[in-house]
Amino acid sequence: MKIHALTLSILMSNAALAIDVEHTTTPIVIDGVAESAWDKTTWQPMPYLMDGSLPNSDKDFKGRYKLLWDENTLYLQADITDDVLIDTHPDPTEKYWDDDALEIFIDSDASGGNHQFNHTAFAYHIGLDNQAADFGSDKKPHLYTEHLVSNWKRNTVAPYNITWEVAIKLYPNDYQEGAKNTPLKLTAKQVIGFMLAYCDNDGSKVREHFMGSHEVQPVNGDRNRGFIDADVFGKITLLSRK
Numbered sequence: 001m002k003i004h005a006l007t008l009s010i011l012m013s014n015a016a017l018a019i020d021v022e023h024t025t026t027p028i029v030i031d032g033v034a035e036s037a038w039d040k041t042t043w044q045p046m047p048y049l050m051d052g053s054l055p056n057s058d059k060d061f062k063g064r065y066k067l068l069w070d071e072n073t074l075y076l077q078a079d080i081t082d083d084v085l086i087d088t089h090p091d092p093t094e095k096y097w098d099d100d101a102l103e104i105f106i107d108s109d110a111s112g113g114n115h116q117f118n119h120t121a122f123a124y125h126i127g128l129d130n131q132a133a134d135f136g137s138d139k140k141p142h143l144y145t146e147h148l149v150s151n152w153k154r155n156t157v158a159p160y161n162i163t164w165e166v167a168i169k170l171y172p173n174d175y176q177e178g179a180k181n182t183p184l185k186l187t188a189k190q191v192i193g194f195m196l197a198y199c200d201n202d203g204s205k206v207r208e209h210f211m212g213s214h215e216v217q218p219v220n221g222d223r224n225r226g227f228i229d230a231d232v233f234g235k236i237t238l239l240s241r242k
């Protein structure tokens with residue numbers, strides 16, 4: 001019976017991962033404070049270990065998130081519990097994955113495939129300084145902070161969780177490095193590749209926990225595939241306008 005219950009819970013969690021995203025008629029203010037427009041959406045979990053060790057969810061790390069959309073923007077609210085906030089690399093393009101970072105994976109047309117050194121998909125590593133880094137076509141890290149607006153606030157009461165809001169613009173598959181690129185208009189029924197993760201370091205030399213919203217199948221034991229392969233992202237569907 002125990003195995004059946006476990007199997008059922010895995011099936012249910014995977015079914016819940018095909019996420020429908022509600023439209024918002026009110027733009028979200030990116031200030032790290034959740035406004036009432038968020039109330040109509042449900043929380044999605046981030047329970048999957050992709051690298052490092054599994055954290056204690058009481059205070060070391062726990063995360064969940066919500067999504068909304070309008071014509072120009074995909075909105076994300078993450079609710080993050082993390083006992084130690086750390087940013088030991090002041091250069092936002094240096095080892096950003098070893099600082100605390102919210103990592104948003106976006107594949108605007110769900111094309112999938114290898115995106116490590118191209119922009120058919122993005123892996124935005126947003127540091128505590130709200131800068132967003134990813135690899136460019138020259139195989140070096142670059143900032144793509146202009147693609148989004150990010151802001152977070154830490155709650156003043158235990159467990160001192162963080163409300164982290166991000167407004168993201170989406171770009172087409174033919175995004176050109178260093179050129180003027182026009183963000184996509186979002187439309188109802190659009191299907192987008194999406195995954196969310198958090199890099200948690202609390203003082204170690206390297207990242208301690210890398211937790212994500214989707215279960216990644218390991219390749220040679222490695223589940224840290226999202227920054228390379230958009231096939232491991234989940235999918236979200238934009239619901240009709242209100």
Ligand SMILES: [Ca+2]
Nearest residue numbers: 029031033035
């Ligand atoms: Ca807000």
Ligand SMILES: [Ca+2]
Nearest residue numbers: 060082083202
């Ligand atoms: Ca932690």
Ligand SMILES: [Ca+2]
Nearest residue numbers: 108109111120
């Ligand atoms: Ca794509």
Ligand SMILES: [Ca+2]
Nearest residue numbers: 082084201202
């Ligand atoms: Ca941390």
